[in-house]
Amino acid sequence: MPSEPTFRRDPLQGHLALIAPGRSDRPRDETISGEKISGECPFCPGNEKETPPPVYVWGDQPWAGRVVPNKYPAVVPASGGVPTLGHDGPVSGETAGLGLHEVLIEGPDHLKDWNERSSQEIEMLLRVMFLRHEEHAKQAWFRYGVAFRNFGPRSGATLRHPHSQVMALPVVPPQVAEIWQKQAAAFAKGDCLVCLGTDPQRLVCESDTLIAYTAWSPKAAYEICLQSKAHRADLSGGEVMAELAIMLQRLVACYHALIPHPSYNLVIQAPRPQTVPEEHWRMELLLRNQQIAGFEMASGIYLSDITPERAALRLREVLPPRH
Numbered sequence: 001m002p003s004e005p006t007f008r009r010d011p012l013q014g015h016l017a018l019i020a021p022g023r024s025d026r027p028r029d030e031t032i033s034g035e036k037i038s039g040e041c042p043f044c045p046g047n048e049k050e051t052p053p054p055v056y057v058w059g060d061q062p063w064a065g066r067v068v069p070n071k072y073p074a075v076v077p078a079s080g081g082v083p084t085l086g087h088d089g090p091v092s093g094e095t096a097g098l099g100l101h102e103v104l105i106e107g108p109d110h111l112k113d114w115n116e117r118s119s120q121e122i123e124m125l126l127r128v129m130f131l132r133h134e135e136h137a138k139q140a141w142f143r144y145g146v147a148f149r150n151f152g153p154r155s156g157a158t159l160r161h162p163h164s165q166v167m168a169l170p171v172v173p174p175q176v177a178e179i180w181q182k183q184a185a186a187f188a189k190g191d192c193l194v195c196l197g198t199d200p201q202r203l204v205c206e207s208d209t210l211i212a213y214t215a216w217s218p219k220a221a222y223e224i225c226l227q228s229k230a231h232r233a234d235l236s237g238g239e240v241m242a243e244l245a246i247m248l249q250r251l252v253a254c255y256h257a258l259i260p261h262p263s264y265n266l267v268i269q270a271p272r273p274q275t276v277p278e279e280h281w282r283m284e285l286l287l288r289n290q291q292i293a294g295f296e297m298a299s300g301i302y303l304s305d306i307t308p309e310r311a312a313l314r315l316r317e318v319l320p321p322r323h
């Protein structure tokens with residue numbers, strides 16, 4: 001059986017699966033839920049030979065951060081062109097799992113979450129994520145990009161050393177394509193579905209340009225949407241990236257204040273290839289201490305054990321002051 005990844009679309013339900021058998025070989029840090037350091041971390045300084053050569057490095061010796069191709073990628077670089085897959089991927093059957101999958105090693109420290117980092121360090125990490133998105137978007141096959149950060153044992157992370165991942169795909173996931181279509185239809189009527197989703201009762205914090213609130217219909221309790229207040233699809237220019245770094249540092253600190261060892265996902269969608277000026281720039285933070293179980297898998301309905309309004313109140317109570 002070939003080990004190359006492939007996308008498969010379910011003919012009945014319409015969703016895409018990414019079958020990536022090579023990922024079963026990736027190392028798992030068994031200490032991820034504890035405080036012990038295994039000593040065999042491929043992301044720690046001195047173990048640089050354990051990763052493919054970096055595509056981007058920053059900071060003083062040995063380095064402050066590195067971006068490397070994922071050694072166990074979910075999608076693989078194309079050799080000799082990528083087949084045209086259409087707007088939202090293969091209609092049925094199987095298509096090569098092509099694309100780019102990179103790991104952003106966030107620093108030399110094996111145990112350091114964003115609540116312990118300076119906002120300048122977080123700003124640099126964000127800038128690198130956006131730079132990689134921009135680089136990937138230059139590829140003729142690029143249709144969809146996402147950066148994500150899995151932190152903690154319940155987040156899906158297999159290595160404890162703080163890292164983010166940046167992926168670029170030649171297909172638009174059907175769920176994302178549907179969101180884009182709904183937004184376009186709303187804009188055409190002069191409405192905005194994102195503006196409709198905000199409510200002062202669910203406000204967590206805001207800055208000049210950005211606003212964070214708990215999701216009206218969350219996929220996980222304490223899910224936070226963070227977005228531009230105005231209709232602007234990208235964050236380039238001005239001080240917005242510094243604002244975003246400060247806000248993320250404070251929101252991650254909230255999760256640590258709520259739960260002793262939080263697991264969470266942070267998700268930043270890349271701007272879509274043809275930027276739509278009316279769109280809001282958006283990202284999500286999902287606290288993952290509650291497992292997704294059979295009901296969610298069967299129905300696509302996510303259970304939450306706290307109201308989003310109450311969750312916003314709790315988050316505001318533990319929100320650290322802005323320095």
Ligand SMILES: [Zn+2]
Binds near residue numbers: 041110
């Ligand atoms: Zn490490």
Ligand SMILES: [Zn+2]
Binds near residue numbers: 194231280
């Ligand atoms: Zn809006």
